[in-house]
Amino acid sequence: MGALHAGHRALLRQARSDCDVVVMSLFVNPTQFGPGEDLDRYPRDEERDRAIAAAEGVDSIFAPTVEEMYPEGFSTMVSAGDVGSRFEGAHRPGHFDGVATVVLKLFNRLRPDIAYFGQKDAQQLAVIRRMTADLDLGVEIRAVETVREPDGLAIASRNAYLSPEERRRASSLHRALVARDPGLVEGDVDYLAVVDADTFLEVEPRPGALVIGAARFGSTRLIDTIRIEDR
Numbered sequence: 001m002g003a004l005h006a007g008h009r010a011l012l013r014q015a016r017s018d019c020d021v022v023v024m025s026l027f028v029n030p031t032q033f034g035p036g037e038d039l040d041r042y043p044r045d046e047e048r049d050r051a052i053a054a055a056e057g058v059d060s061i062f063a064p065t066v067e068e069m070y071p072e073g074f075s076t077m078v079s080a081g082d083v084g085s086r087f088e089g090a091h092r093p094g095h096f097d098g099v100a101t102v103v104l105k106l107f108n109r110l111r112p113d114i115a116y117f118g119q120k121d122a123q124q125l126a127v128i129r130r131m132t133a134d135l136d137l138g139v140e141i142r143a144v145e146t147v148r149e150p151d152g153l154a155i156a157s158r159n160a161y162l163s164p165e166e167r168r169r170a171s172s173l174h175r176a177l178v179a180r181d182p183g184l185v186e187g188d189v190d191y192l193a194v195v196d197a198d199t200f201l202e203v204e205p206r207p208g209a210l211v212i213g214a215a216r217f218g219s220t221r222l223i224d225t226i227r228i229e230d231r
Contacts, residue, residue, distance in 0.1 A: 001028045001029060001157070002026050002028060002043070002044055002049050002157075003043035003049070004052045005147075005155050006147045006155050007146065007154075007156070008052070009052065009056055010147050011144050012024065012053065012056040012057070013056060014144050016056060016057045018142075021059050021060075022057065022058050022060075023058070023060045023062055024060075024062070025061075025062045025063075026046065026053075026061055026062065026063040027069065027102070028042055028044060029069075029099070029102040030066060031077070031102060032095050033095075033098070034093065034094060034095060037092075038161075042157070043157050043160055046063065062109065064109075069102065076101075077097050077098075078097060078100040078104050079097055079100070080096035080097050080099065080100045080127045080131070081127075081130065081131075081134075083096075083123070083126050083127050083198075084096030084123070084127045086195075086201075087123055087200060087214070088123050088124075088214065088223065089123070091191070096123070099124055099127060100127055100128070100131050103115075103128055107132075107137055107139055112139055113140065114140045114141075114142055115128075115139050116142050117142075117144070118143070118144055118146060119144065119145050119225060120146040120154045120156070120223070120225055121225075122197065122210050122212060122225040123200055125141070125143055126197065126198055129141050129198070146224075146226075148174070152171050152174035152175060152178075153170050153171040154224045158222060159222070161219070162220050163218060166187075166217040166218045166220060169187055169217050170187070170220075172184055172186040173187070173213055176189075176213060176215075177192065177211045177212075177213050177224055177225070177226045180192070180194065180205065180211055182213070185213070187215040187216050189213070189214075189215045190214040190216070190221070191212070191214055192211070192212070192213040193211070193213075194209050194210070194211050194212075194228070195210050196209060197210050197227075205228055206228065207228060207229045208227065208228070208229065209227070209228050210227055211226050212224070212225050213225075
């Protein structure tokens with residue numbers, strides 16, 4: 001969705017390493033924002049994003065308008081199903097339906113062989129993998145590890161909203177995931193849980209399971225994910 005940072009660069013570099021042709025989509029998708037969320041103020045700088053993409057060797061950018069993606073009369077949405085109903089899906093109703101819908105449309109427009117997504121948004125990754133398999137899309141989904149600041153904070157576009165004090169406290173989310181202790185979060189916790197990476201059902205801690213969390217620091221809501229064996 002633009003506002004490219006080091007995490008996006010990691011996606012582009014992995015794609016450039018693996019693939020003959022790299023296409024980057026650039027689109028702030030309105031259907032994944034709920035009422036009162038930050039669609040209008042979400043950071044946008046298309047000129048900068050295009051310069052970063054060029055520096056990372058992207059061959060082409062697909063940057064449609066809202067009107068192109070959702071023309072007048074558009075009425076069909078993809079259901080994210082059971083995987084998208086928990087955690088982020090429960091806190092942001094309709095969010096993953098919007099994600100699944102736009103990703104399906106992007107896949108249909110671009111017909112990629114491989115698509116790259118960040119591990120930080122692990123539930124989004126699970127939703128997309130499930131949709132891709134269920135709808136026989138024939139796209140290989142590859143995850144790229146989360147890029148972090150030295151204090152552990154996952155790099156994200158919304159970090160730009162944080163005040164200096166909120167930024168200091170925000171690194172506590174990663175520490176809480178490592179310890180599996182929501183009491184370590186220096187903010188308002190929405191959830192912290194251990195889940196299966198594919199179903200997002202809660203499980204006992206085990207290798208390969210994910211520790212996921214979401215919390216607010218001031219008015220900014222951040223999410224993060226780690227694999228237990230990656231501690």
